[in-house]
Amino acid sequence: MQKIHLDCKNCDAKSISFLSYCNEVEFDLVSSAKSCSHYKKGQSIFYEDNIPMGIYCLSKGSIKLTRSNKDGKEQIIRFAREGEFLGYRALIADEPLVATATCIEDTVCCFIPKTVFLDLVEKNTQINKHMLKSLCHDLGIADERIQSLAQKSVRERLAETLLFLQKTFQHESITDENLISVSLPREDIANIVGTATETVIRLLSEFRTDKLIDMEGKKIRILNRAALERISHASV
Amino acid sequence: MQKIHLDCKNCDAKSISFLSYCNEVEFDLVSSAKSCSHYKKGQSIFYEDNIPMGIYCLSKGSIKLTRSNKDGKEQIIRFAREGEFLGYRALIADEPLVATATCIEDTVCCFIPKTVFLDLVEKNTQINKHMLKSLCHDLGIADERIQSLAQKSVRERLAETLLFLQKTFQHESITDENLISVSLPREDIANIVGTATETVIRLLSEFRTDKLIDMEGKKIRILNRAALERISHASV
DNA sequence: ATTTTAATATGACTAATATCATGATGATGT
């Protein structure tokens, strides 16, 4: 982790984050209170069970939020991309963090102290409103995830995950709609799906044999989206 | 469903719901705008995929929130008890409802129209704050659930579910700490755990043989809480 | 009270997935 300085005004992510609803004064306040760091791929920004001292705003890069079990096997709860806030759920709920945030690529991430953030949420109605809405949306997503894990087979969930990854890590700059632009190790994919790494490897091979996907280096290309969608919705 | 009239002021649930933060004026406003109904066990209050026209306040009884898959197999997402609000997540997110609410006992539930509710959330800072906090808390719960479903075995999840049900449906009036006061059919238990009904029946028999639980009529009594806790945390 | 239906229970079998072992491939550091 390397400290850098980055003004919120020059941040690419500001327009897509909750901060876009700040006025000038608020913006300067946040900008002067925050500290900004550069993290390398693999480094963690915060850890499960810790008490949050503020929130993090992802300026550049991508992170995975994970929870680990006794044997150290991790479950990926969700991903966050540029412009997203991290750790605010725990802060607002006044609870310890429930997940660990780890960079899956080189990342720039700013820390905004607790008081500054909570003040903002309390006083800026727009931010408040959007945060409320965002939380409600996320809860819906979580409910869908719960159903998926409870009712779908590993095969169905893997198909679903491939489509999800493609969509989540798609950016404007990438014209190639079918290439999954993030390259996660098989183990990470297994930790999204909730299965063993070997099972993911086997099923991916099977998908390749069936011409549903193809491997391009470390990346996966979707060859037959319709078929993957059919598989992912076989039961649910 | 039978329409009744119930003044919020005389409602047992008001002190534990978000409405407890209303002032007199707001209280009267809600009270005059709402409509109140009595539902029998098994009846549904609202349905998955529908557009919410308002929110529901559970005055008396308990409901299960479920999502169904193609084969009609339902997954229980969560339960709600007296004083809880239903359907507000979808309303705030401006999305269709993601779950169906079905009464698991005779229930009294009030409908508060969309505009009245949204106005309240916007204008009453206390309600807003508590709702924000509650949503954040619920998201943490959902994340735990996701990990549990992804990493724990059915046996572990069943032990967890029994402890959860005991805790969730415990009320002050019940002195008996170890009796699970709600009596759900095995199928419902399976739909919480995310498994087949037969598997639940088998595992419950096994738990009984091992003297971890006992059956009292339709209800389950916890005989060895420590052992159930050990089982439920075997891996996570 | 008796029929009908739903819920619980149990056995036999099957399918899905995990685990363990081992090898191949590819990436990384020196």
Add this chain to the structure above:
DNA sequence: ACATCATCATGATATTAGTCATATTAAAAT
């Protein structure tokens, strides 16, 4: 370039949980 380590791949086997069939019991309905 070569050694080292991590990732990917695949086979063999074990385990878990699902499915189907069929009793048994309990609850509702007539």
